[in-house]
Amino acid sequence: MFRVDYGKPVNHDEPIVNLFTNEAVMNDSRPSATPTLPVSASVSPARRGFIRVIGSSAVIAAAVPTLPGCSAMPDAATEAWFLAGRGEETRRRLLSWAILAPNPHNLQPWTVELPADGSIVLFSDPTRTLPMTDPPSRQLTIGHGAFLELLSMAAAAEGLRAEIEPFPAGEPGPERLDARPIARVRLRRDGIRPDPLFAMAGARTTWKKPFAARAVAPEALAALQAAATRPGVAASGTQDPARVAALNDVMVRAWEIEQRTPRTWKESVDLTRVGAAEIARHRDGISLGGPLMELLRLAGQMTPEKAMDPNSTYFTSGIDRVRAWAPATGTWLWLRTAADGRVPQLEAGRAFVRLQLQAAALGLVTQPPSQVLQEYPEMRALQREFKTLVGQRAGEKVQMLVRVGHPDGKAVRSPRRALQDLIRA
Numbered sequence: 001m002f003r004v005d006y007g008k009p010v011n012h013d014e015p016i017v018n019l020f021t022n023e024a025v026m027n028d029s030r031p032s033a034t035p036t037l038p039v040s041a042s043v044s045p046a047r048r049g050f051i052r053v054i055g056s057s058a059v060i061a062a063a064v065p066t067l068p069g070c071s072a073m074p075d076a077a078t079e080a081w082f083l084a085g086r087g088e089e090t091r092r093r094l095l096s097w098a099i100l101a102p103n104p105h106n107l108q109p110w111t112v113e114l115p116a117d118g119s120i121v122l123f124s125d126p127t128r129t130l131p132m133t134d135p136p137s138r139q140l141t142i143g144h145g146a147f148l149e150l151l152s153m154a155a156a157a158e159g160l161r162a163e164i165e166p167f168p169a170g171e172p173g174p175e176r177l178d179a180r181p182i183a184r185v186r187l188r189r190d191g192i193r194p195d196p197l198f199a200m201a202g203a204r205t206t207w208k209k210p211f212a213a214r215a216v217a218p219e220a221l222a223a224l225q226a227a228a229t230r231p232g233v234a235a236s237g238t239q240d241p242a243r244v245a246a247l248n249d250v251m252v253r254a255w256e257i258e259q260r261t262p263r264t265w266k267e268s269v270d271l272t273r274v275g276a277a278e279i280a281r282h283r284d285g286i287s288l289g290g291p292l293m294e295l296l297r298l299a300g301q302m303t304p305e306k307a308m309d310p311n312s313t314y315f316t317s318g319i320d321r322v323r324a325w326a327p328a329t330g331t332w333l334w335l336r337t338a339a340d341g342r343v344p345q346l347e348a349g350r351a352f353v354r355l356q357l358q359a360a361a362l363g364l365v366t367q368p369p370s371q372v373l374q375e376y377p378e379m380r381a382l383q384r385e386f387k388t389l390v391g392q393r394a395g396e397k398v399q400m401l402v403r404v405g406h407p408d409g410k411a412v413r414s415p416r417r418a419l420q421d422l423i424r425a
């Protein structure tokens with residue numbers, strides 16, 4: 001029988017590494033600390049390209065300690081990870097866990113009302129959408145599902161059952177979400193038992209770089225599939241080399257389509273936060289931090305214009321990075337719902353965060369490259385190929401595609417906005 005090892009808790013004294021760049025970017029507990037990773041450490045081909053743009057790595061290493069903004073990220077960007085579970089008021093305390101949920105592009109599309117009847121009403125923030133890469137708001141809804149699952153687990157840890165009523169004012173159509181609530185949550189004390197996976201809520205992360213060259217045990221894949229079970233959601237996986245290679249290839253090609261389609265790529269560019277000051281100001285989106293990024297930013301290499309220019313190193317390093325991820329991926333999982341729809345999407349989000357928590361418990365990491373699942377015309381041909389590859393039947397929907405592996409470095413916490421900013425008056 002396979003035993004779940006709940007792993008080591010996150011060491012808050014260790015520097016936090018941006019997995020996007022493999023750079024130390026923030027250290028929550030030592031705000032004035034200088035990042036400890038040398039700039040020249042584990043230089044990927046993409047980073048080498050960047051370095052060529054501005055000089056030798058030795059020059060950079062010498063310059064970095066004096067650069068403004070190179071020291072730790074202000075605590076505010078990641079404070080949510082340390083405030084989780086604290087606070088006097090029950091609903092706010094439970095919400096402090098829910099906001100740590102995985103969500104597309106770290107948009108954190110949630111707002112909540114706390115009515116006098118003691119319930120929690122969850123809404124989707126209409127200003128936080130991905131109209132180009134997520135036209136039907138399917139991914140946003142999955143993020144809401146993950147939020148509700150963490151909320152429910154946090155409640156259970158306090159002996160409270162979270163009774164979740166999805167779409168209490170009616171279900172939005174398939175085109176987009178609307179102003180009606182995503183869910184109303186009532187809390188009832190009934191002796192519900194805590195879920196052991198909740199112990200990993202503060203350690204869960206999304207991994208955004210290559211995995212260590214070490215195979216995932218088949219038993220671990222089975223444990224992940226078992227953890228990802230929710231009503232109407234089925235988890236499938238493969239470690240078959242030919243199928244894995246085909247999925248790795250799909251991941252790269254889907255990324256290329258997204259990046260070479262200006263309007264879809266621009267959506268990511270607009271949400272990219274370069275350097276500590278920007279990350280701290282927004283506390284959302286895609287974080288590119290650390291000494292090298294600060295230097296490239298100061299050198300004018302990290303502007304939105306560069307990002308959109310197919311001849312720039314910024315642009316080509318994006319594709320190079322995904323190509324570099326692919327070969328080390330030896331395990332894929334996907335979450336399928338019997339039909340598409342808002343409730344299945346919520347359930348898929350609940351299943352996905354359970355999968356990530358189980359991965360953390362096993363000392364594994366995951367990343368859901370979502371490009372091939374996205375609903376825009378340029379992706380359709382590859383999506384058809386993908387459906388055949390995973391055996392998606394008519395009517396079914398693969399909601400999440402997840403690569404699984406061993407970490408090859410330290411995990412990073414992604415920023416979160418302040419809880420009070422999400423609560424509607």
Ligand SMILES: Cc1cc2nc3c(=O)[nH]c(=O)nc-3n(C[C@H](O)[C@H](O)[C@H](O)COP(=O)(O)O)c2cc1C
Binds near residue numbers: 206
């Ligand atoms: C529906 C959905 C789609 C996502 N798609 C991607 C993706 O394409 N690539 C990726 O690296 N992460 C993806 N993520 C993960 C988010 O980027 C991640 O959850 C967010 O940045 C917050 O980081 P954290 O999970 O480490 O807290 C997705 C998450 C969700 C829920």
